[in-house]
Every structure is written in C-alpha cells, then in structure tokens.
Amino acid sequence: MNELKPIDPNYEARIRSSFEKQGVMKTIGASLVKIAPGEVVIEFSYDPSLAQQHGYIHAGVLTTVVDSACGYAAYTLMPADSEVLSIEYKVNFMSPARGETFKGIGKVLRSGRTITVCSGDVVAVEGCKERVVATMLATMISVVK
Amino acid sequence: MNELKPIDPNYEARIRSSFEKQGVMKTIGASLVKIAPGEVVIEFSYDPSLAQQHGYIHAGVLTTVVDSACGYAAYTLMPADSEVLSIEYKVNFMSPARGETFKGIGKVLRSGRTITVCSGDVVAVEGCKERVVATMLATMISVVK
Amino acid sequence: MNELKPIDPNYEARIRSSFEKQGVMKTIGASLVKIAPGEVVIEFSYDPSLAQQHGYIHAGVLTTVVDSACGYAAYTLMPADSEVLSIEYKVNFMSPARGETFKGIGKVLRSGRTITVCSGDVVAVEGCKERVVATMLATMISVVK
Amino acid sequence: MNELKPIDPNYEARIRSSFEKQGVMKTIGASLVKIAPGEVVIEFSYDPSLAQQHGYIHAGVLTTVVDSACGYAAYTLMPADSEVLSIEYKVNFMSPARGETFKGIGKVLRSGRTITVCSGDVVAVEGCKERVVATMLATMISVVK
Numbered sequence: 001m002n003e004l005k006p007i008d009p010n011y012e013a014r015i016r017s018s019f020e021k022q023g024v025m026k027t028i029g030a031s032l033v034k035i036a037p038g039e040v041v042i043e044f045s046y047d048p049s050l051a052q053q054h055g056y057i058h059a060g061v062l063t064t065v066v067d068s069a070c071g072y073a074a075y076t077l078m079p080a081d082s083e084v085l086s087i088e089y090k091v092n093f094m095s096p097a098r099g100e101t102f103k104g105i106g107k108v109l110r111s112g113r114t115i116t117v118c119s120g121d122v123v124a125v126e127g128c129k130e131r132v133v134a135t136m137l138a139t140m141i142s143v144v145k
Numbered sequence: 146m147n148e149l150k151p152i153d154p155n156y157e158a159r160i161r162s163s164f165e166k167q168g169v170m171k172t173i174g175a176s177l178v179k180i181a182p183g184e185v186v187i188e189f190s191y192d193p194s195l196a197q198q199h200g201y202i203h204a205g206v207l208t209t210v211v212d213s214a215c216g217y218a219a220y221t222l223m224p225a226d227s228e229v230l231s232i233e234y235k236v237n238f239m240s241p242a243r244g245e246t247f248k249g250i251g252k253v254l255r256s257g258r259t260i261t262v263c264s265g266d267v268v269a270v271e272g273c274k275e276r277v278v279a280t281m282l283a284t285m286i287s288v289v290k
Numbered sequence: 291m292n293e294l295k296p297i298d299p300n301y302e303a304r305i306r307s308s309f310e311k312q313g314v315m316k317t318i319g320a321s322l323v324k325i326a327p328g329e330v331v332i333e334f335s336y337d338p339s340l341a342q343q344h345g346y347i348h349a350g351v352l353t354t355v356v357d358s359a360c361g362y363a364a365y366t367l368m369p370a371d372s373e374v375l376s377i378e379y380k381v382n383f384m385s386p387a388r389g390e391t392f393k394g395i396g397k398v399l400r401s402g403r404t405i406t407v408c409s410g411d412v413v414a415v416e417g418c419k420e421r422v423v424a425t426m427l428a429t430m431i432s433v434v435k
Numbered sequence: 436m437n438e439l440k441p442i443d444p445n446y447e448a449r450i451r452s453s454f455e456k457q458g459v460m461k462t463i464g465a466s467l468v469k470i471a472p473g474e475v476v477i478e479f480s481y482d483p484s485l486a487q488q489h490g491y492i493h494a495g496v497l498t499t500v501v502d503s504a505c506g507y508a509a510y511t512l513m514p515a516d517s518e519v520l521s522i523e524y525k526v527n528f529m530s531p532a533r534g535e536t537f538k539g540i541g542k543v544l545r546s547g548r549t550i551t552v553c554s555g556d557v558v559a560v561e562g563c564k565e566r567v568v569a570t571m572l573a574t575m576i577s578v579v580k
Contacts, residue, residue: 021200023197027172059231088235088238088429091233093230109527110529139378141405239399284522284574314484317462317485348459348503379526380526382522
C-alpha cells in the first residue's frame with residue numbers, strides 16, 4: 001500500500017535544510033539522527049527547560065519532536081517543489097517522560113498525492129532501558145510552494 | 146452536565162504554583178492570564194525560537210500551551226490532593242500560526258471523578274484581528290498524589 | 291474565519307440525494323432533520339439492534355451518525371461537482387448513550403478549498419432531558435467527482 | 436511495557452458472552468474470529484445495508500467493528516469483575532472500504548490498571564488482496580461492575 005520510493009532524489013538535503021530553519025528544534029536541542037524513505041528520527045536530551053510540573057518532559061515537547069519527525073517522514077516522499085504541513089494529530093501518553101535522551105520516530109503509514117498518514121512514537125532512553133512514552137497518529141498535507 | 150464548582154477553594158494558588166514549576170512555560174515565555182472554574186487561559190508572544198521552517202509558531206508549541214491550559218482547566222475542578230495528567234489529545238491546525246501574541250484557551254467539557262474531557266483553542270492575535278489557528282480535544286486524568 | 295456561504299445553491303437537494311444512498315442510514319433508521327449552511331442534524335431512535343453489551347447505543351453507531359452529520363455539514367459548502375470524504379476523526383464519549391432519541395449535530399469549524407474541519411456532538415434525548423454523550427472533531431476532504 | 440498476561444483465566448468466555456449481547460454486532464453480521472491475550476479480531480462481510488453513498492462500507496461501521504475489537508483486546512487483560520468502556524478514539528481512513536470481507540484487528544499497546552491504550556486496523560479483503568483501509572488509536576477504561 002505504501003509508496004516508499006522518493007520522487008525527489010534530493011529529499012535528504014531538502015529535509016536537513018528545512019530542519020535548520022525550525023527555530024524550535026534549536027530551542028529543544030534536537031537533532032536529525034535518521035532520514036530514510038518514509039522514516040525520520042529526531043533526538044534530544046533531557047533538560048529542565050523542557051519540563052512540566054513534575055520534572056518530566058512536557059507532553060507538548062514530546063509532541064513537537066514527534067510531529068516534526070512525522071512531517072519529515074512524509075516529506076521524504078513528496079515532490080521537490082512541495083511543502084509539508086500538519087493538518088492534525090492525536091497523541092496518547094503512555095508513561096511519564098522520564099529519561100536521559102528521547103527519540104521521536106516518524107513513519108509513513110500511507111502516502112497519497114495530497115494526504116499522507118503517519119504514525120510516530122517517542123522512545124525514552126534511561127540507562128540501557130528503552131520505553132515508548134507516547135504514540136502519535138498524524139495527517140500531513142502536501143502543498144505546492 | 147458539567148460540574149463547574151471547584152471542590153478545592155484554593156484551586157487558583159494550586160495552579161499558579163504548578164505552573165511556576167513548568168520549565169517549558171518559562172522557555173516559551175508563557176504566562177497565566179485567566180484562572181476560572183473550568184477555564185484557563187495562557188498567553189505567549191511570537192519568538193523565532195518557537196518557530197517552524199516557515200517562521201510560524203510550530204504546531205507543537207501551540208499544542209504545549211493549549212495542553213497546559215486544558216490540563217489546568219481540568220485541575221480547577223479536581224480535589225486538593227490530586228495531580229492532573231494528559232492521557233491523550235487531538236489537535237487540528239486550521240491556519241498558519243502567524244501573529245504577535247497567542248492565547249491558549251482551555252475549557253472543561255465534562256468533568257468526571259477520574260476523567261475530564263476538555264476542549265481548547267489557540268487564538269492568534271495580529272494587530273486587532275483574532276483568529277483561531279488550532280483546536281484541541283483532550284482527555285485528562287486525576288491521580289491521587 | 292468560516293466561509294459559511296454555500297457556492298452551490300442546490301446543496302440541500304445534493305445532500306438529500308446522497309443521504310438516500312447511504313444504506314447504513316436506513317439500517318440505523320436515521321433521518322435528516324436539519325440542513326443549513328455549515329450545519330446538518332441527523333436523528334435516530336433507540337433500538338436494541340444498535341446496542342452494545344450494556345444495552346446502550348454502541349459508540350460506533352453514535353460515530354456513524356455524527357460522522358455523516360459532519361460530512362454533510364462540510365458538503366453544504368462544497369462545489370456541486372465535489373464529493374466529500376472523511377479523512378479522519380476523533381470522538382470522546384462522555385456519558386453512556388442512554389435515551390429514546392439521539393441527534394448527531396455536525397458543524398463546520400473551518401472551511402477551506404480542500405480541507406474542512408468540523409465539530410460534532412451527539413445529544414441523547416431522554417424524556418425532556420438532553421445530554422451531550424459524545425463529541426467529535428473531524429477532518430473532511432473535498433474531492434472532484 | 437505491555438502486561439499481556441490475562442489476570443482472569445476465563446477471559447475468552449467473558450468476551451464471547453459480552454459480544455453476544457452487542458445487538459449491533461448481529462446487525463452488522465460480525466463474528467469473533469480471534470481472542471488472544473491483548474488481541475481480538477472481528478470479521479464481517481460486505482453488505483449494502485452497511486454502505487455510504489458510494490457503496491463502500493461507511494466509516495462509522497468500520498469504526499464500530501474495530502472499536503469492539505480494541506475494547507475486547509483491552510478486556511482480555513482486565514479483571515473478571517470489570518467492565519470495559521471506550522473513553523475516546525481517533526481513526527484515519529486510508530482507502531475506500533471496498534472488499535468482500537473486512538477484519539477489525541484490535542491490539543493492546545499499553546495496559547494499565549485503569550487505562551488501556553489500543554491500536555486497531557481494519558483490513559479489507561478483496562479476492563486474495565488485503566489492504567489496511569483504516570487505523571485506530573483508542574483509549575479504554577476499566578470500570579468495576
């Protein structure tokens with residue numbers, strides 16, 4: 001069902017350049033750690049400036065990172081002259097976001113001409129233990145620049 | 146249907162104290178501008194450190210603020226010895242988040258003993274024009290401390 | 291923000307004709323009770339053939355009716371040569387769906403060229419009491435026939 | 436993370452008995468085809484009485500079946516004296532629901548004492564071809580009878 005063949009061979013450069021422009025990724029201290037057809041991973045480290053009242057990472061920060069991961073996962077499969085926008089998403093929070101580092105993993109579930117459906121996970125890494133702390137289901141749209 | 150009578154008369158102090166502990170609210174530069182039974186409003190100003198690739202506020206930052214607004218709206222109606230946690234939320238993005246200031250407005254739709262359902266809006270203020278740029282439907286849970 | 295002026299003056303006939311083709315609406319015994327620009331209401335009566343294990347209306351049946359109400363609310367504002375499709379929706383269930391009749395109310399929150407965002411409620415009517423038992427946030431797409 | 440060990444050894448009988456009481460499952464002609472710890476599959480066949488205006492299965496009918504599959508998947512792990520209720524769900528529709536038979540597959544993502552998070556898929560079977568036509572992310576609650 002999925003069309004995981006990029007139309008634009010330069011998708012990686014296109015995503016790196018877009019990511020650089022996301023001021024909020026610098027604020028979070030996030031970096032792109034994987035860009036593959038239909039999959040993008042973004043990582044960041046724990047910092048109290050990203051926390052909610054109990055000292056865990058705020059749900060919205062987890063959402064920010066996994067939304068960008070899902071958006072860029074969709075963007076790997078979009079044409080060179082397109083922009084990607086989040087239409088909507090839903091996130092479930094499954095455990096407190098406790099950890100040293102966090103990975104937002106975005107994957108394309110179904111890629112269409114206009115609409116792309118993605119699923120995402122946030123994995124918290126604590127010592128050698130990994131745990132899914134949030135899961136996203138998102139709808140992205142391709143807009144001609 | 147809604148029980149909008151706070152059980153804990155000190156709900157406002159409880160919310161202000163919790164908000165002060167949210168490191169991410171300082172990072173965003175957000176402040177509490179309204180705390181009423183079943184309704185909380187949080188405001189912040191545009192800053193490039195909160196932006197996505199086109200210079201608009203990142204969807205995840207809008208989500209962070211309206212999630213806190215919804216969570217605290219729910220928290221106004223919870224007992225003094227409780228904590229509020231976001232189980233899940235869904236957000237639709239309706240327009241680019243362009244503006245000078247942004248208000249995250251959280252309201253209780255239905256307050257139960259364990260589960261509270263909230264709706265939220267993010268309003269972008271640009272000059273004298275206000276526009277809803279995002280809308281949230283969220284599920285909060287009350288946990289005994 | 292909303293463009294609640296129908297482009298197609300014959301939107302009502304177009305919706306009635308589409309509704310007649312929905313076999314599942316006959317199965318549920320549902321009928322269109324309001325068609326206005328950006329708002330549609332569909333009603334049905336309690337029947338054990340629509341129930342879940344406790345005898346209340348199944349969440350999915352509530353969803354079916356309010357999804358059609360939201361889809362047709364979006365469709366009132368779409369061009370004559372378009373089709374409406376549900377891309378996705380989220381529903382919160384706030385009370386057991388107990389009642390004699392049920393109204394699925396769909397309203398357009400934001401109407402765009404391609405994407406329309408709708409909110410919906412299911413109201414249970416029990417004697418002279420009305421109660422919102424479910425609330426929907428939905429994304430509809432306009433597709434050229 | 437998941438606790439996929441049933442507490443109640445009689446979970447299968449409990450689910451079969453509950454399913455029998457769901458009037459809407461008879462209306463849809465659905466049957467339980469798999470009950471395993473943390474996973475339930477429900478199947479039904481195409482019928483015009485379940486269709487939307489283009490003759491495909493209505494989004495709400497897909498939702499009904501995959502909601503029951505997710506609810507019962509959660510229920511496999513709940514205590515004998517509990518009830519399962521859907522708090523909320525979100526569904527993305529990825530392709531027209533065209534096919535001869537349809538399988539609603541519900542799986543537990545994370546099982547907690549009160550809250551269980553499930554993911555679900557609806558697979559359309561057309562000849563020897565299978566296609567995911569809808570995907571759900573759902574929150575279930577365990578309530579003491």
